Amino acid sequence: MKYKYKEIKTLGLEEIKIKEDDIKKEIFNLRIQKSIGSLENPKRLNILKKQIAWIKTSLNERNRGVK
Numbered sequence: 001m002k003y004k005y006k007e008i009k010t011l012g013l014e015e016i017k018i019k020e021d022d023i024k025k026e027i028f029n030l031r032i033q034k035s036i037g038s039l040e041n042p043k044r045l046n047i048l049k050k051q052i053a054w055i056k057t058s059l060n061e062r063n064r065g066v067k
Helices: 005-010 013-036 043-064
Strands: none
Touching: 005 043, 013 043
């Protein structure tokens, strides 16, 4: 599932952490598929990595009090 940064910023803290865990699990599965050679969409890994970065940025902004 693809999330945009604006959507991530509007989510609650628990929802963000759940989504982060889901994305990390999906990245893990895609890396295994890549190592086996059965990865159908290699661009999906880059998209998921970007989403993790957005999640971490959003969490850091919340911790610092930036809106």
